[in-house]
Amino acid sequence: MDQRTTVHSLPTAPREFGFWMDGAWHGGRDLFERRSPGHGVPVTRIPKCTPADLNAAVAAARRAFEDRSWAGLSGAERAGVLLRTAEILRRRRDEIAYWEVLENGKPISQARGEIDHCIACFEVGAGAARLLHGDSFNSLGDGLFGMVLREPVGVVGLITPWNFPFLILCERVPFILASGCTMVVKPSEVTSATTLILGEILAEAGLPKGAYNVVTGSGRSIGQALTEHPDVDMLSFTGSTAVGRSVVHAAADTNFKKLGLELGGKNPIVVFADADLEDAADGAAFGISFNTGQCCVSSSRLIVDARVADELETILSAKMKKIVVGDPLDEATQVGAITTDAQNQTILSYIEKGKAEGARVLTGGGAMSLGKGSYIEPTLFSGVTRKMAIATDEIFGPVLSSFRFETAEQAIQLANDTVYGLAASVWSKNIDTALAAARRIRAGRMWVNCIMAGGPEMPLGGFKQSGWGREAGTYGVEEYTQVKSVHIELGKRSHWIK
Numbered sequence: 001m002d003q004r005t006t007v008h009s010l011p012t013a014p015r016e017f018g019f020w021m022d023g024a025w026h027g028g029r030d031l032f033e034r035r036s037p038g039h040g041v042p043v044t045r046i047p048k049c050t051p052a053d054l055n056a057a058v059a060a061a062r063r064a065f066e067d068r069s070w071a072g073l074s075g076a077e078r079a080g081v082l083l084r085t086a087e088i089l090r091r092r093r094d095e096i097a098y099w100e101v102l103e104n105g106k107p108i109s110q111a112r113g114e115i116d117h118c119i120a121c122f123e124v125g126a127g128a129a130r131l132l133h134g135d136s137f138n139s140l141g142d143g144l145f146g147m148v149l150r151e152p153v154g155v156v157g158l159i160t161p162w163n164f165p166f167l168i169l170c171e172r173v174p175f176i177l178a179s180g181c182t183m184v185v186k187p188s189e190v191t192s193a194t195t196l197i198l199g200e201i202l203a204e205a206g207l208p209k210g211a212y213n214v215v216t217g218s219g220r221s222i223g224q225a226l227t228e229h230p231d232v233d234m235l236s237f238t239g240s241t242a243v244g245r246s247v248v249h250a251a252a253d254t255n256f257k258k259l260g261l262e263l264g265g266k267n268p269i270v271v272f273a274d275a276d277l278e279d280a281a282d283g284a285a286f287g288i289s290f291n292t293g294q295c296c297v298s299s300s301r302l303i304v305d306a307r308v309a310d311e312l313e314t315i316l317s318a319k320m321k322k323i324v325v326g327d328p329l330d331e332a333t334q335v336g337a338i339t340t341d342a343q344n345q346t347i348l349s350y351i352e353k354g355k356a357e358g359a360r361v362l363t364g365g366g367a368m369s370l371g372k373g374s375y376i377e378p379t380l381f382s383g384v385t386r387k388m389a390i391a392t393d394e395i396f397g398p399v400l401s402s403f404r405f406e407t408a409e410q411a412i413q414l415a416n417d418t419v420y421g422l423a424a425s426v427w428s429k430n431i432d433t434a435l436a437a438a439r440r441i442r443a444g445r446m447w448v449n450c451i452m453a454g455g456p457e458m459p460l461g462g463f464k465q466s467g468w469g470r471e472a473g474t475y476g477v478e479e480y481t482q483v484k485s486v487h488i489e490l491g492k493r494s495h496w497i498k
Contacts, residue, residue, distance in 0.1 A: 008329050011102070014042040017192070019049055019216050020199030022060040023209030026053070028216070034190055037105035038328040038337035038373040044103060046192045049215040049222050054184070057213040058231050061155045061182040064210030071152050071180035079126035082174050084205035086122040089115060092201065099193040100166055101328045105337030105373070106291055108329055118170035121456040121472065125174025128477045132178065145488045150481040152180030153258060154233030157226045159219070159247075160195065161239050162188035162339050163294040163396075168238050168262075169195055171460060173212070175476035176236075182211045184232070186223050190340060192216045219243070227251060234258040234480065238296075240394075241420070241465045260469035260479055262296065262461060264394045265422030268415040269299035269451065270437060272408070273307045275427035279449065281316040284400065287425065287451040289323055289335050289378045293398035294343065296466075297423035299451060300395060303414045306404040313382055313402055317363040320378045320400075325368055335398060337373040344374040347397030354381050354390040359401070386417060394420070408433065415441045421463030425451045444470075 014033060018025035028047020036043045047053075064070055070078070089096070097111035104111075137146030156176050160168050165187055176183055187195035195214050202212050215222055219239075227235055227250040234257055237247045241263040251257045269287055271280045287299030304312050328336035338344040344367075351365055364379030376398060384391050384401040391401055405411040415424060415437075424443040428434040438446045444462040447453055459470035469479050 008108075010036070010039055010041055010329075011043055014045045015099075015193070016045040017047065017196050017216075019047045019053065020196050020212070020214040021053070021057045022213065023203050025200075032189055032216075034103055036102045036373075037339050038101070040372045044099070044193050046189065046196075046216050048189075049217045051221075051225055054215050054222055054225050054229070057184045057215050058155060058226075058229055060210035060213055061184050062231055064208055065152070065155055065182040069208040070177070070182060070211045073180075075130040075132060075178075078178060078180070079129040081202075081206045082122045082126035082129060082177065085174070085202055085207075086119045086126070088201045088204055089119045089122065092197075093119075096166060096194050096197060099197065100191075101336070103191040103193055104162065104165060105328050105339050107333040107336045109331055109333070110291065110336075114164065114167045117455070118166055121170045122174045124456045124473065125178045125477070128175060128474050129178035131474060132477050132481070134483075140487075143490050145490060147486040147488070149484040149486060150478065151484055153480050153482050154181060155231060156181045156183040156480060157229065157232040157235040158183050158185045159223050159226065159235070159237045159239070160185065160187050162191040163291060163296070165191035166194040166198075169198065171456060171472050172236055172476070173198070175472060176480050177207070177211065178477045179480040181234075181480050184213045184215060184226060186215055186217070186219075186226050189216060189218050224250065228254045230255045232257055234260070236260040236471075238262045240264055244467065260471065261467040262471065263422075263465060263467040264420055265296045265298070265462065265466055266301060266392065266394050266418045266420045267297055267299050267423045267425070267443070268301045268303050268418075268441065269425040270411050270415055270427065270441070271302070271304040271308070271312060272411070272426075272428040272430070272433055273305040274429050274433070275308075275449075276429065277308060277312050277315055280427040281312055281319050283425065283427065283451040284316055285319045285323065285378070288400040289320070289398050290452060292335050292338055292376070293347075293378075294339060294396050297445065297452060299423075299425055300400060301391070301414075301418075302400055302402040303405060303411055304402065305411075306406055309402070309404045313362060313380070317380055320363045320380055323378050325375055325377065326370065335375075335378060337375055338397065341374065343396060344376065347376055347395055347399065350390055350393065350395045350397070350399060351376075351379055354384070354388065354399070354401070357388045357390070359384045359388060359390060362402075364398070386414075392418070408437070412437060412440050419465045422466035423447070423462075
């Protein structure tokens with residue numbers, strides 16, 4: 001299945017995949033054909049797996065876990081597999097980025113950058129595999145010694161979304177493997193190719209059979225069945241808060257499996273009057289346009305000091321008008337195609353709601369016609385109020401709403417005025433102002449005078465309805481472990497029965 005392709009040309013025929021199970025490709029009887037959202041041509045054909053396929057994949061993961069072929073290795077040996085995976089990813093970087101672009105519609109330059117981040121995830125995961133440890137308690141008296149062990153939770157189900165098919169996968173897989181767990185992955189049916197390619201890469205790197213399995217199909221059938229599967233010990237889900245809520249119910253109704261959830265966001269970017277406005281405007285334009293705004297941590301609410309709001313909006317409008325929207329395979333493109341027709345209609349409907357509710361369009365405000373594919377202009381609304389739909393709902397597109405504040409206290413209130421708490425950005429040259437805001441805004445990730453910065457060394461996750469748990473770094477490995485207390489009595493037992 002190792003098919004190399006010249007990066008800037010479209011495939012002459014769709015690439016056909018099997019699904020990946022127990023270290024090998026398996027053919028699917030019924031295939032789903034994916035068309036490129038940027039070009040409208042067929043690019044991949046992916047199996048529609050059956051419940052029987054899922055059961056077989058879970059059984060393979062269970063065998064691989066119970067036979068200790070992975071969990072029984074030392075941290076150093078697991079690290080070796082993860083480091084070899086990183087090296088293979090370097091070698092196949094352009095190929096993986098290419099298929100990511102074809103199925104998702106994101107710009108090719110962005111896709112390559114994401115693969116670089118994925119390589120870093122495997123390298124950090126390798127280090128975490130060697131550093132994972134428990135604890136000891138030498139404080140229980142001379143007759144008792146205590147140990148705390150961290151053990152892999154078991155078989156993990158992993159459900160990933162279509163907006164970052166490979167990046168979100170790689171922010172989890174190396175850390176799940178570092179813990180000693182095995183897994184079954186269900187990618188989005190519209191962006192499955194790179195998740196499947198990772199299977200053969202991991203096998204080449206030396207991962208034992210059954211430790212990584214991929215079943216493909218719809219969320220309503222295969223995804224739901226994976227969530228409910230009684231032999232899955234933990235489920236990691238990334239997607240909308242609404243679906244996350246159903247995942248919680250499904251897990252509770254079966255085996256009370258452990259859950260990791262990264263859900264929705266309506267993320268604030270707070271700009272104080274003393275900020276560098278050119279920098280803040282560029283950060284805001286990037287934060288809402290990266291990945292075509294189809295990003296759970298995109299900065300979709302601009303909260304700006306009223307004293308500089310007009311100036312900032314003027315600078316920001318000019319910047320957003322310069323954003324290059326176009327063919328995802330063009331190196332100059334900064335914003336590519338909307339990934340699905342349904343999402344395209346959702347974004348456009350929110351733009352119309354914003355207009356109808358009285359918000360002012362400063363730039364953008366509609367679809368773009370490029371002859372083929374679905375494209376939307378990066379859009380900036382001013383005069384947005386807290387009750388408008390564009391102010392409260394996660395739009396998941398390149399639509400930025402601008403609010404104004406009079407005091408720092410009001411800025412914090414506006415930033416926290418959401419059911420979500422995934423990410424936030426603060427811009428100020430005053431360290432007291434910036435740090436005070438960073439401490440009080442309720443979000444799992446904070447950026448000060450930057451946006452979407454950092455690497456996999458630091459944890460990812462949200463507050464409130466943005467999810468449970470943390471991914472990446474040592475925190476991400478610990479999420480996939482159970483903690484066991486071990487008590488060891490020394491010497492002769494003091495008998496209860498005399």
